[in-house]
């Protein structure tokens with residue numbers, strides 16, 4: 001279907017700091033006006049005629065737009081959970097591993113969910129090992145050296161090792177492990 005006219009603009013709001021796009025389309029007597037703000041969009045239509053066709057196409061346009069904008073966003077459970085550092089992907093020249101990196105993050109989030117539910121310490125230790133493997137694979141996919149000192153293990157679910165002290169030492173190593181920690185302590 002051909003549009004009679006499409007106007008499309010993109011801007012950054014100075015007042016609120018969010019990015020918005022607006023999309024206006026006209027087909028015969030049908031008009032569609034769509035605003036999209038980060039995290040959602042609203043569609044306003046006015047006019048009549050082939051309004052449903054126009055809306056369908058406008059929606060597809062927006063979805064594709066969203067997909068390309070979301071290239072660096074990791075989705076978990078259908079929700080955007082984190083955005084990968086686009087600049088870092090460029091400097092590391094690891095764009096070819098983008099899908100791999102996103103999948104690894106999903107695996108990591110799944111492991112975190114299991115760990116939150118798990119009460120058995122042996123199983124927790126096994127999950128923790130898998131978590132470590134994912135972190136190594138992430139380093140590889142990002143084309144970084146596989147170095148355990150860059151794993152912030154104290155942020156993992158059920159870890160009770162001192163967070164602030166370890167954060168201060170990051171990434172030099174010599175991290176402090178709590179003896180009572182269910183993941184890293186004495187068993």
Ligand SMILES: [Zn+2]
Pocket residue numbers: 153154158159160161177178181182183184185
């Ligand atoms: Zn710990």
